[in-house]
Amino acid sequence: MAPQLEPFFKQVDESSESFIDRLRKAVAIPSISAQDENRKDVFRMAQFLADELTALGAEVEQRPLGKQPGKEHLDLPPVVVARYGNDKNKKTILVYGHYDVQPAQKEDGWATEPFELTIDEKGRMYGRGSTDDKGPVLGWINVIEAHRKAGVELPVNLLCCFEGMEEYGSEGLDDFIQAEAKKYFKDTDAVCISDNYWLGTEKPCLTYGLRGCNYYSVSVSGPAQDLHSGVFGGSAHEPMTDLVTVLSKLVDPQGNILIPGLMDLVAPVTEDEKSLYGNISYTMENLHESLGSETGIHPNKERTLMARWRYPSLSIHGIEGAYSAPGAKTVIPAKVIGKFSIRTVPNMESEDVNKLVFDHIKAEFAKLNSKNKLDVWLQHDGKWWVASPKHWNFSAASKAVQQVFGVEPDMTREGGSIPVTLTFEQATGKNVLLLPMGSSTDAAHSANEKLDRRNYIEGTKLLGAYLHYVAEEPATQ
Amino acid sequence: MAPQLEPFFKQVDESSESFIDRLRKAVAIPSISAQDENRKDVFRMAQFLADELTALGAEVEQRPLGKQPGKEHLDLPPVVVARYGNDKNKKTILVYGHYDVQPAQKEDGWATEPFELTIDEKGRMYGRGSTDDKGPVLGWINVIEAHRKAGVELPVNLLCCFEGMEEYGSEGLDDFIQAEAKKYFKDTDAVCISDNYWLGTEKPCLTYGLRGCNYYSVSVSGPAQDLHSGVFGGSAHEPMTDLVTVLSKLVDPQGNILIPGLMDLVAPVTEDEKSLYGNISYTMENLHESLGSETGIHPNKERTLMARWRYPSLSIHGIEGAYSAPGAKTVIPAKVIGKFSIRTVPNMESEDVNKLVFDHIKAEFAKLNSKNKLDVWLQHDGKWWVASPKHWNFSAASKAVQQVFGVEPDMTREGGSIPVTLTFEQATGKNVLLLPMGSSTDAAHSANEKLDRRNYIEGTKLLGAYLHYVAEEPATQ
Numbered sequence: 001m002a003p004q005l006e007p008f009f010k011q012v013d014e015s016s017e018s019f020i021d022r023l024r025k026a027v028a029i030p031s032i033s034a035q036d037e038n039r040k041d042v043f044r045m046a047q048f049l050a051d052e053l054t055a056l057g058a059e060v061e062q063r064p065l066g067k068q069p070g071k072e073h074l075d076l077p078p079v080v081v082a083r084y085g086n087d088k089n090k091k092t093i094l095v096y097g098h099y100d101v102q103p104a105q106k107e108d109g110w111a112t113e114p115f116e117l118t119i120d121e122k123g124r125m126y127g128r129g130s131t132d133d134k135g136p137v138l139g140w141i142n143v144i145e146a147h148r149k150a151g152v153e154l155p156v157n158l159l160c161c162f163e164g165m166e167e168y169g170s171e172g173l174d175d176f177i178q179a180e181a182k183k184y185f186k187d188t189d190a191v192c193i194s195d196n197y198w199l200g201t202e203k204p205c206l207t208y209g210l211r212g213c214n215y216y217s218v219s220v221s222g223p224a225q226d227l228h229s230g231v232f233g234g235s236a237h238e239p240m241t242d243l244v245t246v247l248s249k250l251v252d253p254q255g256n257i258l259i260p261g262l263m264d265l266v267a268p269v270t271e272d273e274k275s276l277y278g279n280i281s282y283t284m285e286n287l288h289e290s291l292g293s294e295t296g297i298h299p300n301k302e303r304t305l306m307a308r309w310r311y312p313s314l315s316i317h318g319i320e321g322a323y324s325a326p327g328a329k330t331v332i333p334a335k336v337i338g339k340f341s342i343r344t345v346p347n348m349e350s351e352d353v354n355k356l357v358f359d360h361i362k363a364e365f366a367k368l369n370s371k372n373k374l375d376v377w378l379q380h381d382g383k384w385w386v387a388s389p390k391h392w393n394f395s396a397a398s399k400a401v402q403q404v405f406g407v408e409p410d411m412t413r414e415g416g417s418i419p420v421t422l423t424f425e426q427a428t429g430k431n432v433l434l435l436p437m438g439s440s441t442d443a444a445h446s447a448n449e450k451l452d453r454r455n456y457i458e459g460t461k462l463l464g465a466y467l468h469y470v471a472e473e474p475a476t477q
Numbered sequence: 478m479a480p481q482l483e484p485f486f487k488q489v490d491e492s493s494e495s496f497i498d499r500l501r502k503a504v505a506i507p508s509i510s511a512q513d514e515n516r517k518d519v520f521r522m523a524q525f526l527a528d529e530l531t532a533l534g535a536e537v538e539q540r541p542l543g544k545q546p547g548k549e550h551l552d553l554p555p556v557v558v559a560r561y562g563n564d565k566n567k568k569t570i571l572v573y574g575h576y577d578v579q580p581a582q583k584e585d586g587w588a589t590e591p592f593e594l595t596i597d598e599k600g601r602m603y604g605r606g607s608t609d610d611k612g613p614v615l616g617w618i619n620v621i622e623a624h625r626k627a628g629v630e631l632p633v634n635l636l637c638c639f640e641g642m643e644e645y646g647s648e649g650l651d652d653f654i655q656a657e658a659k660k661y662f663k664d665t666d667a668v669c670i671s672d673n674y675w676l677g678t679e680k681p682c683l684t685y686g687l688r689g690c691n692y693y694s695v696s697v698s699g700p701a702q703d704l705h706s707g708v709f710g711g712s713a714h715e716p717m718t719d720l721v722t723v724l725s726k727l728v729d730p731q732g733n734i735l736i737p738g739l740m741d742l743v744a745p746v747t748e749d750e751k752s753l754y755g756n757i758s759y760t761m762e763n764l765h766e767s768l769g770s771e772t773g774i775h776p777n778k779e780r781t782l783m784a785r786w787r788y789p790s791l792s793i794h795g796i797e798g799a800y801s802a803p804g805a806k807t808v809i810p811a812k813v814i815g816k817f818s819i820r821t822v823p824n825m826e827s828e829d830v831n832k833l834v835f836d837h838i839k840a841e842f843a844k845l846n847s848k849n850k851l852d853v854w855l856q857h858d859g860k861w862w863v864a865s866p867k868h869w870n871f872s873a874a875s876k877a878v879q880q881v882f883g884v885e886p887d888m889t890r891e892g893g894s895i896p897v898t899l900t901f902e903q904a905t906g907k908n909v910l911l912l913p914m915g916s917s918t919d920a921a922h923s924a925n926e927k928l929d930r931r932n933y934i935e936g937t938k939l940l941g942a943y944l945h946y947v948a949e950e951p952a953t954q
Contacts (some may be wrong), residue, residue: 227768233792240792255714287712297712312711313711319795324801333795
């Protein structure tokens with residue numbers, strides 16, 4: 001049975017200008033976590049959130065994370081945690097967002113001042129952080145306010161976890177979440193993260209999977225210093241020749257990974273899973289638009305999305321130590337380091353992947369009969385994440401989408417990583433839902449970042465409706 | 478019959494301190510052609526040479542070359558041309574050298590001030606330009622002075638051509654040489670260039686060949702902008718994958734060029750030529766020492782030297798547009814440009830090489846079935862040069878080496894290029910000899926460049942003796 005959401009929705013519509021004003025104030029604070037000189041603004045943004053939540057009756061704390069590793073003259077911004085409601089008979093939903101933003105300067109190609117929210121005639125609200133991630137964070141605050149003003153009780157206990165270092169590696173957050181899982185977050189029943197995007201511009205989605213990433217370096221070294229190609233070309237083994245040959249054995253131009261055994265680690269596609277792809281609102285034109293070219297590998301939507309979401313991929317990113325400037329230089333580089341990464345999916349375990357990668361590269365190098373020296377190592381890894389899209393957390397969000405937007409949401413995965421997702425899942429042991437507010441055209445991290453008015457206002461309704469449907473779900477794991 | 482060189486040699490020994498003082502004055506002028514702020518010093522160095530030559534009775538001109546292309550606020554340094562002697566009954570020898578130097582700063586790793594000639598207890602004279610190429614240039618001036626002081630007539634007419642832009646692409650020189658070939662240089666009988674180095678440290682050499690160089694770029698482009706490897710990995714053709722695959726088809730790790738037909742262009746080795754390699758004073762230890770590693774391809778001296786001097790080689794220098802910094806970045810580069818070059822030898826004509834390279838690369842790319850776009854082009858080329866080591870110009874130099882050093886010189890080629898060599902040969906139609914003064918340990922272009930006192934003083938004797946033996950040779954082409 002659908003909850004009675006009308007008074008809440010009506011209040012959101014009535015408060016929409018004040019909600020936009022709240023976003024305007026937040027965008028005006030340049031809380032850039034990557035720039036030392038803006039650290040005070042990141043703290044200011046934390047205080048802004050704390051004040052807003054306190055004014056609405058939430059219990060708020062700003063939790064310090066200590067000094068920034070490697071930059072000990074800087075304090076890490078606090079995690080703003082808040083609790084709204086403490087009723088044992090209600091479910092408790094933990095929501096995550098971040099209040100720091102990417103750097104932005106007018107000269108980067110912005111049409112408007114990046115830290116002044118500017119709304120055009122189509123309701124596109126331009127400003128750094130509008131969609132990533134201040135809009136979604138304020139969405140939760142708007143939900144609380146609209147409930148209070150409408151006199152509707154919030155149907156769940158809400159726990160907030162808003163961090164200020166997401167754009168700079170979420171320094172300190174993992175430890176914090178692990179430490180608080182059985183303390184501040186202990187009564188969490190499910191987690192909701194609003195920090196990704198719809199697949200397109202019209203249809204909301206719920207995201208239930210992310211790929212992991214294993215990032216490798218492979219070095220080849222020989223001579224003690226760079227050599228002149230005129231003097232030594234033809235008489236010495238060249239590290240660059242060896243490296244290029246080894247790199248050419250990793251992946252073919254059709255995207256097939258050439259590392260023996262690697263594809264055997266990938267979970268087979270089930271019929272159930274297949275059925276999720278056909279209805280997804282995505283076209284090859286969408287792909288070509290985002291590529292800016294018609295250089296997609298696969299002939300149709302289904303295979304494209306599966307390649308992006310549920311199969312591994314291998315990308316060669318570049319080479320360190322070789323000549324990389326424009327122009328011409330007749331150098332034989334003495335040591336070159338190739339960089340590549342593998343996007344991982346179920347059931348690829350990092351250690352298994354590493355072993356196959358290392359064995360393959362060493363075997364290919366051995367075939368070269370080169371006197372140079374090869375080394376290969378893992379730079380970093382992050383695990384894939386897949387949740388069950390049949391969990392009540394997702395069912396509730398799906399009903400909320402249908403209520404607010406009148407369509408069934410796309411059930412999506414993402415090719416990239418949002419590491420905090422897995423941290424929350426592992427630390428709390430609860431289902432995690434990615435419930436995006438913004439659309440594919442929002443240009444997060446780029447110039448002219450924006451959030452559409454519709455996405456912000458209807459998105460606030462969506463977050464609120466989600467809490468109501470969650471409250472109605474049977475409380476199973 | 479050997480000329481009577483004793484009075485000249487005796488005078489060189491007696492004047493050696495003043496010759497070293499001449500080098501000290503020259504090194505003190507930081508005539509760095511690559512740095513705008515030193516252009517005045519390059520002009521000062523031209524004036525220094527002109528004054529020295531004038532004082533010895535030569536007719537000297539400083540020929541302007543106009544403004545520097547691309548840097549029109551700078552005048553190109555003049556070519557200092559000089560004539561000493563104008564006797565129709567004598568041969569006329571044109572000698573070339575350059576009076577500009579590479580940049581140098583103490584911080585680059587110099588143990589002494591780079592522009593103060595500093596002589597250690599072993600007679601190693603450290604200073605920028607000492608060996609490259611102020612020592613050899615002053616060698617010719619010393620020869621004139623020693624003859625005058627000893628009362629010995631110079632047995633040839635000497636034409637000097639000293640340039641001031643060699644370390645910055647010899648801007649304007651080719652046109653100048655072409656223009657003056659039938660004017661200022663018209664009675665040239667042979668050319669001698671002293672601007673390279675002995676193969677080792679003990680035995681002088683005469684150099685009769687240089688490899689050419691064809692430098693290529695090959696670009697692969699696809700998407701309109703760099704992509705995120707999480708979002709697009711597996712669903713789009715990656716330019717880097719294609720480029721690495723194509724580059725791996727150019728040369729194998731044993732140095733074998735994989736371009737079909739290319740080796741067919743190479744002149745076969747003759748028995749006569751083979752006989753030149755066995756006696757050359759070079760060992761595999763020399764190779765390992767200069768590499769700083771035991772990563773040579775070939776098992777012996779002969780094959781190593783032939784690979785360096787008389788066979789082509791292909792080196793991959795680097796990739797522009799890919800990620801080249803330390804660390805990790807999960808980028809799919811949108812456009813990458815591979816740089817490689819082929820060192821060319823007789824009888825490889827540049828146009829033939831280009832056609833084989835372009836055809837091969839396009840054919841290999843076509844095999845990939847990639848939707849990306851490939852382009853390949855020649856950045857620049859410079860032709861190989863081989864002179865006859867049996868020409869009287871070489872015979873005379875060989876006799877001079879035996880007279881001064883008591884050994885037969887090594888007959889060498891070089892793997893690299895000295896483009897002016899071919900320009901002189903083509904413009905004058907005369908034999909060109911490369912007659913080095915410095916040794917393999919002189920560190921030209923590096924920190925702690927030096928010229929050994931022995932190489933400078935005995936080298937001065939060598940240049941003079943060469944002129945005497947040249948005068949005795951039958952005047953055939």
